[in-house]
Amino acid sequence: MHKLLYILCFVCFGMQAQTKMTTSEAQNLKTLVKSQAKTTKTIVSDFTQYKHLDFLSNDIITKGMLHFKAPNLVKWAYNKPFQYTVIFKNESLFINDEGNKSQIDIGSSQMFKQLNKLIIKSVKGDMFDDNEFDISYFKNDGKSNVHFSPKNPEFSEYITSFQITFNKKGDVEDVKMVEPSGDYTKIVFSNRTLNTPLNDAVFNP
Amino acid sequence: MRYLTLSFLAVFLFSCGSYPKKQQLKPIESALNVFSNPYFSNTSKDYIYKANISAYGKSFSGLFIVKKIEKNQHRVAFTTEMGNKIFDFTITDNAFSVNYILDDLNRKLLLNVLKQDFTTLVKENVDISGVFVKDNASFFETQILDKPHYYVTKNNSLSQIVSVKNGKAKTVFSFSKINDNIANKITITHHNITLKINLKSIN
Numbered sequence: 001m002h003k004l005l006y007i008l009c010f011v012c013f014g015m016q017a018q019t020k021m022t023t024s025e026a027q028n029l030k031t032l033v034k035s036q037a038k039t040t041k042t043i044v045s046d047f048t049q050y051k052h053l054d055f056l057s058n059d060i061i062t063k064g065m066l067h068f069k070a071p072n073l074v075k076w077a078y079n080k081p082f083q084y085t086v087i088f089k090n091e092s093l094f095i096n097d098e099g100n101k102s103q104i105d106i107g108s109s110q111m112f113k114q115l116n117k118l119i120i121k122s123v124k125g126d127m128f129d130d131n132e133f134d135i136s137y138f139k140n141d142g143k144s145n146v147h148f149s150p151k152n153p154e155f156s157e158y159i160t161s162f163q164i165t166f167n168k169k170g171d172v173e174d175v176k177m178v179e180p181s182g183d184y185t186k187i188v189f190s191n192r193t194l195n196t197p198l199n200d201a202v203f204n205p
Numbered sequence: 206m207r208y209l210t211l212s213f214l215a216v217f218l219f220s221c222g223s224y225p226k227k228q229q230l231k232p233i234e235s236a237l238n239v240f241s242n243p244y245f246s247n248t249s250k251d252y253i254y255k256a257n258i259s260a261y262g263k264s265f266s267g268l269f270i271v272k273k274i275e276k277n278q279h280r281v282a283f284t285t286e287m288g289n290k291i292f293d294f295t296i297t298d299n300a301f302s303v304n305y306i307l308d309d310l311n312r313k314l315l316l317n318v319l320k321q322d323f324t325t326l327v328k329e330n331v332d333i334s335g336v337f338v339k340d341n342a343s344f345f346e347t348q349i350l351d352k353p354h355y356y357v358t359k360n361n362s363l364s365q366i367v368s369v370k371n372g373k374a375k376t377v378f379s380f381s382k383i384n385d386n387i388a389n390k391i392t393i394t395h396h397n398i399t400l401k402i403n404l405k406s407i408n
Binding site for chain 2: 055057076081095097100102157158179
């Protein structure tokens with residue numbers, strides 16, 4: 001009997017999958033996230049990255065810290081299990097790989113420019129551009145999950161969809177980037193604080 | 206003139222000498238006919254390395270991933286630190302297939318180098334055609350993809366694989382910081398092209 005209960009619980013849990021939002025629910029979320037993004041001047045957050053490759057027994061887990069300052073400064077710093085920092089600044093990528101510093105000029109590459117734009121947009125969650133993405137809206141347990149599928153075939157070759165989970169306040173909780181093969185990278189944010197003053201020096205390479 | 210011809214002949218003969226001769230390895234009798242590389246042999250383990258690659262003055266980094274899927278079959282993949290996949294190969298004893306490779310890297314020449322390197326790196330069992338010794342090292346001679354290779358052991362532990370061309374080391378795979386059949390540090394150094402791969406285990 002107990003067993004049956006357990007099974008029933010699991011079945012119910014499984015069935016409680018996300019459902020599609022109504023048009024007005026989707027519109028409300030869009031408005032909420034956009035206004036939240038507009039007022040977001042800085043973001044400081046811890047993150048845990050799960051790299052899922054189907055053939056592995058476990059996801060590869062790396063951890064670090066994100067700093068964002070409007071309009072376009074991003075510092076993505078891994079500290080576990082290795083030290084690796086990428087700073088997006090002035091159309092350049094500044095990399096510090098355990099003390100080895102290098103710089104990549106992204107000004108000349110449209111692909112990199114777009115990637116840079118997407119990274120900034122995705123940390124704020126504001127990717128609601130119908131020209132660039134096919135967008136579908138889901139809800140689950142008070143949270144919203146939005147799938148952004150790039151329309152540009154050059155881009156969808158790398159990523160078939162960005163899936164962003166928003167909490168009730170319209171803040172980004174996690175971002176999942178799904179590759180054509182089904183493998184994905186999921187970044188879960190924690191201890192996320194908005195609009196604390198952030199010195200530009202944080203983004204010095 | 207005669208001296209010139211003689212010295213040319215001498216240089217020619219010397220450069221054509223076999224690897225064991227050049228390295229002054231001493232052949233020995235051995236009953237061993239198969240050598241096993243233990244470093245990627247456990248199917249229940251994910252082998253994850255932080256990788257630094259320097260090629261022709263440029264350097265790249267990322268995560269190098271090896272998984273033994275079943276007997277004589279490995280997946281070898283490379284991603285950036287941020288998770289973007291660069292390549293993903295399946296390697297078996299007699300086949301190398303590309304599951305994914307970034308368009309910019311999809312070049313026959315590069316693929317050939319990667320095929321050679323990673324087939325050698327993950328190949329678990331090789332047939333031995335000769336055994337040599339020098340100082341405290343043993344050398345096990347074999348062929349991988351029809352090219353001569355030497356597995357070098359010190360204190361019964363695999364420390365190097367040397368891929369040989371014209372009697373000279375072409376590519377050297379060095380394994381160090383070995384613990385519980387895991388090589389925590391691996392370097393792959395090419396002597397004929399400017400390519401070096403450094404791997405550091407992170408799990």
